[in-house]
Amino acid sequence: GAGVSQSPSNKVTEKGKDVELRCDPISGHTALYWYRQSLGQGLEFLIYFQGNSAPDKSGLPSDRFSAERTGGSVSTLTIQRTQQEDSAVYLCASSLQGSYEQYFGPGTRLTVT
Amino acid sequence: QKEVEQNSGPLSVPEGAIASLNCTYSDRGSQSFFWYRQYSGKSPELIMSIYSNGDKEDGRFTAQLNKASQYVSLLIRDSQPSDSATYLCAVNSNNFNKFYFGSGTKLNVKP
Numbered sequence: 001g002a003g004v005s006q007s008p009s010n011k012v013t014e015k016g017k018d019v020e021l022r023c024d025p026i027s028g029h030t031a032l033y034w035y036r037q038s039l040g041q042g043l044e045f046l047i048y049f050q051g052n053s054a055p056d057k058s059g060l061p062s063d064r065f066s067a068e069r070t071g072g073s074v075s076t077l078t079i080q081r082t083q084q085e086d087s088a089v090y091l092c093a094s095s096l097q098g099s100y101e102q103y104f105g106p107g108t109r110l111t112v113t
Numbered sequence: 114q115k116e117v118e119q120n121s122g123p124l125s126v127p128e129g130a131i132a133s134l135n136c137t138y139s140d141r142g143s144q145s146f147f148w149y150r151q152y153s154g155k156s157p158e159l160i161m162s163i164y165s166n167g168d169k170e171d172g173r174f175t176a177q178l179n180k181a182s183q184y185v186s187l188l189i190r191d192s193q194p195s196d197s198a199t200y201l202c203a204v205n206s207n208n209f210n211k212f213y214f215g216s217g218t219k220l221n222v223k224p
Contacts, residue, residue, distance in 0.1 A: 042216035
């Protein structure tokens with residue numbers, strides 16, 4: 001079946017602009033995670049959605065970052081007033097409820113110039 | 114102290130040898146442990162999950178967990194050049210929603 005999809009695959013933006021990154025999880029997966037991976041680093045947890053429950057936003061690095069998930073499926077991560085330190089690969093993962101085994105999308109490489 | 118620690122490597126092993134990858138974690142309340150493989154420029158791919166103390170085998174891979182020592186490892190038997198990648202250890206936090214990833218160990222399997 002179809003895996004996790006993300007768009008765009010690459011995004012180059014100027015400092016100060018807003019960007020939106022999209023994630024489409026595996027059908028039937030109720031849990032959705034966003035991570036950030038800087039060059040040569042591990043994954044940094046950003047936010048977690050589970051069904052219709054309130055998201056766990058404890059990993060968002062600043063109030064410039066926000067995310068929503070519509071209809072329990074597609075999610076959008078928004079970064080406002082981008083900074084150069086936001087440059088990274090943003091990864092989305094989904095899992096079945098209660099499984100915790102996460103399946104990752106291909107990621108969006110964000111470059112802020 | 115980082116929540117999950119891994120030796121960055123690179124770990125070099127000859128083809129056919131056993132590769133041993135190690136990970137320590139700080140949260141004693143952690144319940145779920147995972148190993149992911151990440152090829153250069155690609156996203157992480159789940160290899161193994163382990164939830165109980167002891168060993169869990171899946172093909173050439175064996176995960177080992179010791180909660181008392183807060184230690185989890187991955188053994189790869191009969192290593193192949195195609196196993197060359199970065200291996201990420203992931204541990205859930207006491208808040209089950211949140212996962213911490215190590216920065217990964219780079220494995221090179223030499224033909």
